[in-house]
Amino acid sequence: MRFIVSPTAKSWIKVDPLSHFPIQNLPFGMAEVDEENVMAVTRIGDFLVDIYRLIDEGFLPLEELLETDGFSDITREQSTQLRKALFDLFREGNPKLRDNSKLKKEALIPVSELNMVLPMPVGAFVDFYSGINHASNVGKMFRPDMPPLLPNYRHLPVGYNGRASSVVPSDVPIFRPKGQTKAADAESPSFGPTRELDFELEMGFFLAEGNDFGEQIPIERAEGHMLGLCLVNDWSARDVQRWEYQPLGPFLAKSFATSVSPWVVPMDAIEPFRVIGPKQDPEPLPYLQPSGPSHFDICLEVAIQTEAMSAPQVISRTNARELYWSFAQQLAHQTSNGTPTESGDLYASGTISGVEPGSFGSMLELAWRGQKPLVMQETGEERAFIEDGDVVSITGYCEGKGYRVGFGTLSNQVAPSL
């Protein structure tokens, strides 16, 4: 069952045409009520909608949501039911909640009043490497004497198992990690705060339903297992990475922090923005062959604000359609050996870079390994990597006719090492 809201539909809640949260979106998120309690919410315009309260009052289905850990125990089918009911309650012309001023006041909360937390408790975190322009750029810098892409790259979505325990929401500080590094001209390695802290612009999907031990999720059913997409910043320590990553891949250079946007945007909300991805050559093996377009047209943007600046500066603009491997291909590959996956698992795409320099998804690429530092126009400060006090913000949205379906902002400030 799919539920796609018509592009012309409107809500009785007023929504700015540039808002990421029109009635076409209806994303899933969790807000913090107090130290011990969270509530399941969606967002329309500048209001959070208290889903628990509306279920309690019989205005929404899925009573079981009240007994569970937010969205982690509902199926994709149930999430669609919930969106359908939310749409009906908030569509223009339905007076049921609109004219119930007491309940409306209690169930609609201005977004500025509550902090958002992780949209789901993260069970496992896998990070792919599906951005082909990023993979080529890193190859050129880290292995200049070899072809930029390793021989497997165009045959399978390369990935690694990351650390679920350090997946954090927007607005929490990211502490500069310490690690072991070795300068090219140094005789032996040393240990201390990274000097090359970087962000990685990625998108991810949260699983609604996984597969059992030994089973596979075939590619044509892969998207049906996803609750939706979110923005991901996969923080990285490049000097640590360069020294530690061979032969087994990233380890401590990546596991210290990964931040995700507060909102999981449902697959049905981005369905109108489905596009054909880059041509895959060679043709993937049958288990990775999509039956139709499986990429999405999502504009992505990264901005930095240093402590001396009064406003952020956009440093990169790119698009999720640049990914070589689709989300569906990633999940089909992940489960192709029968490894079980679970509701709440987070799969990130890998850094998304465009072809042009202003569209790269990391500082490593934007400043080309420190050779071309970025200049902050307001203050004249230079940045080769991220410094303490800098705020890195990622945003993303799909552009419809007269409306946007977006992911909000994922924003974190870097704090000195503890």
Ligand code: CA
């Ligand atoms: Ca990454």
